[in-house]
Amino acid sequence: MNQSVIQAKNITLKYPNGNIALKDIGFECDKGEIVFIVGPSGSGKTSLLKLFMGIEQPSQGELSILGEKVHASNIQKIRQSIGPVFQEFRLLEGRTTLENVMMGMRFLNYNLKEMRDQSEKALVRVGLEHKIHSDVDHLSWGESQRVAIARAVARNPKLIIADEPTGNLDHANAINILELLTSFKDEETTVLITTHATHLIETRERHHLITMNQGQLLWEKKCYE
Numbered sequence: 001m002n003q004s005v006i007q008a009k010n011i012t013l014k015y016p017n018g019n020i021a022l023k024d025i026g027f028e029c030d031k032g033e034i035v036f037i038v039g040p041s042g043s044g045k046t047s048l049l050k051l052f053m054g055i056e057q058p059s060q061g062e063l064s065i066l067g068e069k070v071h072a073s074n075i076q077k078i079r080q081s082i083g084p085v086f087q088e089f090r091l092l093e094g095r096t097t098l099e100n101v102m103m104g105m106r107f108l109n110y111n112l113k114e115m116r117d118q119s120e121k122a123l124v125r126v127g128l129e130h131k132i133h134s135d136v137d138h139l140s141w142g143e144s145q146r147v148a149i150a151r152a153v154a155r156n157p158k159l160i161i162a163d164e165p166t167g168n169l170d171h172a173n174a175i176n177i178l179e180l181l182t183s184f185k186d187e188e189t190t191v192l193i194t195t196h197a198t199h200l201i202e203t204r205e206r207h208h209l210i211t212m213n214q215g216q217l218l219w220e221k222k223c224y225e
């Protein structure tokens with residue numbers, strides 16, 4: 001059985017304007033891992049995530065997600081198993097937190113009751129049970145981030161992807177948000193997080209660390225035990 005969640009082979013990404021964001025990247029992530037992708041701003045972290053989510057296609061190389069080779073033809077199917085937490089959250093203004101989380105579950109073959117129940121459960125899990133019916137326009141930055149996380153996990157994804165979730169946070173809140181995100185890891189669920197705050201993860205146990213620099217994979221380490 002293939003336990004590999006992400007398999008990247010010689011991946012290069014060149015944007016239409018000629019920028020080469022990723023150069024010859026290769027690595028493999030297993031099911032149930034916590035994966036951190038670290039590197040300075042501009043090193044290619046977001047570009048790599050865009051490939052995983054099918055927002056961009058590699059210019060060269062081969063990418064498999066959840067055992068499926070990524071193609072334009074199956075990207076919709078692969079996306080169904082991914083829970084994305086975008087850096088800028090992408091919440092729908094003028095809607096409640098619950099509506100936003102339920103919106104993330106469209107096209108996944110859940111009925112309305114299941115969507116509602118799972119969304120409420122996810123909102124409780126991220127500590128927003130008291131804001132379920134609040135308009136997202138009235139939430140703080142940290143609360144909006146938690147809605148974005150709830151929206152990602154309510155989908156029951158096999159792969160949770162969060163881009164720079166610690167970006168604007170002070171140390172204590174950054175640690176809290178990493179704790180929350182990594183708490184969704186289980187045998188079936190892989191959690192992948194990018195950050196430029198290397199110091200936040202140095203003390204963490206059991207994780208897979210991928211370090212990027214200038215579009216290249218600088219080094220990789222699996223810290224287990």
Ligand SMILES: Nc1ncnc2c1ncn2[C@@H]1O[C@H](COP(=O)(O)OP(=O)(O)O)[C@@H](O)[C@H]1O
Nearest residue numbers: 015017019021040041042043044045046047048
């Ligand atoms: N849409 C785009 N078009 C052209 N160049 C881009 C685009 N997005 C990112 N880049 C470039 O690709 C490189 C990597 O960017 P990015 O993946 O955003 O890095 P990071 O997330 O690590 O800050 C940078 O040089 C950036 O300017």
Ligand SMILES: [Mg+2]
Nearest residue numbers: 045046047164
């Ligand atoms: Mg980025």
